[in-house]
Amino acid sequence: MAGDGEFDFIRQRLQPLTEGDPAALDLADDAALLTPGAGEDLVLACDTLVAGVHFLETDTPQVVASRALRTNLSDLAAMGAVPRAYLSAIAWPRDLDADWRAAFTAALHREQAGFGLTLIGGDTTSTPGPLTISLTLVGTVPAGTALRRNGARIGDDVWISGVVGDAGLGLKAAGGAGGDLAACRAAYEAPEPRLALGEALRGFASAAIDVSDGLLADAGHVATASRCAIRIDVDAVPHSPTAHAWLRDGGQVETLLTSGDDYELLFTASSDDSAALTALGGRLGLSLTRIGAVRDGAGVVAETADGRRLEPQTAGFTHF
Amino acid sequence: MAGDGEFDFIRQRLQPLTEGDPAALDLADDAALLTPGAGEDLVLACDTLVAGVHFLETDTPQVVASRALRTNLSDLAAMGAVPRAYLSAIAWPRDLDADWRAAFTAALHREQAGFGLTLIGGDTTSTPGPLTISLTLVGTVPAGTALRRNGARIGDDVWISGVVGDAGLGLKAAGGAGGDLAACRAAYEAPEPRLALGEALRGFASAAIDVSDGLLADAGHVATASRCAIRIDVDAVPHSPTAHAWLRDGGQVETLLTSGDDYELLFTASSDDSAALTALGGRLGLSLTRIGAVRDGAGVVAETADGRRLEPQTAGFTHF
Numbered sequence A, B: 001m002a003g004d005g006e007f008d009f010i011r012q013r014l015q016p017l018t019e020g021d022p023a024a025l026d027l028a029d030d031a032a033l034l035t036p037g038a039g040e041d042l043v044l045a046c047d048t049l050v051a052g053v054h055f056l057e058t059d060t061p062q063v064v065a066s067r068a069l070r071t072n073l074s075d076l077a078a079m080g081a082v083p084r085a086y087l088s089a090i091a092w093p094r095d096l097d098a099d100w101r102a103a104f105t106a107a108l109h110r111e112q113a114g115f116g117l118t119l120i121g122g123d124t125t126s127t128p129g130p131l132t133i134s135l136t137l138v139g140t141v142p143a144g145t146a147l148r149r150n151g152a153r154i155g156d157d158v159w160i161s162g163v164v165g166d167a168g169l170g171l172k173a174a175g176g177a178g179g180d181l182a183a184c185r186a187a188y189e190a191p192e193p194r195l196a197l198g199e200a201l202r203g204f205a206s207a208a209i210d211v212s213d214g215l216l217a218d219a220g221h222v223a224t225a226s227r228c229a230i231r232i233d234v235d236a237v238p239h240s241p242t243a244h245a246w247l248r249d250g251g252q253v254e255t256l257l258t259s260g261d262d263y264e265l266l267f268t269a270s271s272d273d274s275a276a277l278t279a280l281g282g283r284l285g286l287s288l289t290r291i292g293a294v295r296d297g298a299g300v301v302a303e304t305a306d307g308r309r310l311e312p313q314t315a316g317f318t319h320f
Helices: A003-019 A023-025 A060-079 A098-114 A166-175 A179-189 A195-201 A217-227 A241-248 A253-258 A273-284 B006-018 B020-028 B063-077 B098-114 B166-174 B181-187 B195-201 B214-228 B239-246 B253-258 B273-286
Strands: A032-034 A040-050 A080-092 A119-127 A130-142 A156-161 A209-212 A229-233 A266-270 A288-295 A299-303 B033-034 B040-050 B082-093 B117-125 B132-142 B157-161 B207-210 B229-233 B265-269 B288-295 B299-303
Touching: A003 A098, A003 A119, A023 A032, A023 A098, A032 A080, A032 A119, A032 A156, A032 B239, A040 A060, A040 B082, A040 B132, A060 A080, A060 A098, A060 A130, A060 A179, A060 A195, A060 A209, A080 A098, A080 A195, A080 B040, A080 B132, A119 A130, A119 A179, A119 B265, A130 B040, A130 B082, A130 B132, A156 A229, A156 A273, A166 A241, A166 A253, A166 B253, A179 A241, A195 A273, A209 A217, A209 A273, A217 A229, A217 A253, A217 A266, A217 A299, A241 A253, A253 B166, A266 A273, A273 A288, B006 B020, B006 B098, B006 B117, B020 B033, B020 B117, B033 B117, B063 B082, B063 B098, B063 B132, B063 B181, B063 B195, B063 B207, B082 B098, B082 B195, B117 B132, B157 B273, B166 B181, B166 B239, B166 B253, B181 B239, B181 B265, B195 B265, B195 B273, B195 B299, B207 B214, B214 B229, B214 B253, B214 B265, B229 B253
Parallel strands: A040 B117, A080 A119, A119 B040, A229 A299, B082 B117, B229 B299
Antiparallel strands: A032 B040, A040 A130, A040 B033, A080 A130, A156 A266, A156 A288, A209 A266, A229 A288, B040 B132, B082 B132, B157 B265, B157 B288, B207 B265, B229 B288
């Protein structure tokens, strides 16, 4: 944006999102100023969402704000971090009307409040292209306790939180697919970053990642980083009732395991911790399911109980 | 990008930019992990550059990389911060060829080395729109010493580093304007973030800002934040020989004072510090020029010695 519009927008629409956080310096300076706590490491995650690529052009301001903040928060959850604040760099299409922008910032305000977050800085500009939202999230962990992808040990169990595949079905629903999948729309539109779980897994999980690229692809990232193989027991992977019904109607389990956007946490842990993890899930009100094991070797093997091996290259996931 | 290309690009082109910085976690995790030093505040600046808006579609990869990093570094300079690391969120147009991308990351690598910076994280994605580069710079200052815009006091002098207006003339040259302005191209293509000056001004300057929107507009930002008026002595503002020649050929001084992108530091300081500041400029090999004063009131008044008052609204700057 050029001219007064930009500064009016910052003052009227963005300043309220700082909630007076001193780190924001009222968005009146060149940068944010953060005083770290003693004994804390900072976790910095930065994700970009582009209209038509990472969300639908038809998505509402609420859905776009929700996905922008929550997918970034999921990266903090995967590291076991507690969110502290964020910066937003938004390139607005020139023809986007002021009402849409105002609805977006109002939605961002509601969303951040649910996670105890404040806006502390960023940039506001215009683009001849699609709406492009780049958020930088700042979280903290006690020094040395961040979860990583590279700690999986041979013999560890592989766990997943929640259910797998609903976000992919929800995206089909948001794109106009049939009525039965409507129950999955929330999984796409407002994914739940597993922050409490990530925090609780510190010092527990040997490796963790959030499922953004798809369960098998993200298991592959852990296998690569940890220099091991991961075996997934396809029949053990938990799905929602809607997804089970979709499978009975001829849907492919490969789709559920490769369709990304679930933002559940996949993690590895010693089998000695099984009972403790099940109890943790109970305390959090979140199902935690053992879906495989870490083995010697490389890559991911996903097999059903009757011995059928999923062939990732035919299942649409090309990330490794 | 989708598929293997994205991960190959990260491994081959971006990982070398980490220079093994442990905070980057080899770009193999969900986020960067930074251990702040004791007694340090973190300064976080985030700027977005869009092709066709913030740089020319015809600019080389070197110019785009240079401007992306240097304009962000200038925000750290304005706060008196020492750069520590950065995250890059880049949305690549789908039709941009791999050679351009490789030349860009190679240029970014050269640029960051000149400032002792390492890449510690970010995001790589694709866009149907123009190349969009969002960098988040992390710098540090001793706790409580960051320069701000809001500290100018009535009676302070107003100073500027270097010369004003060359970047605007350089942009005309980069866009194809006549030969005499070619000497100014470097001011547009590789602006010099005044990091050493910013650091030296800590505890010295009462307020500081980098000139990105134009001298008068940025003086206005300081006036607003500091709740005072700023008087600029137009004849005292330093220009390069090329700019002086351009003025003699009929160029308007308003253009030089409103054409942004100079990335010099405008700052205010007690008149007791004049001699010390002149000496500081000598030590840094950088001219520091007194160009005005802080007064009671509001806004910016820019006047020539013969009493002509520049009228900002006719001079193309609409930011306040």
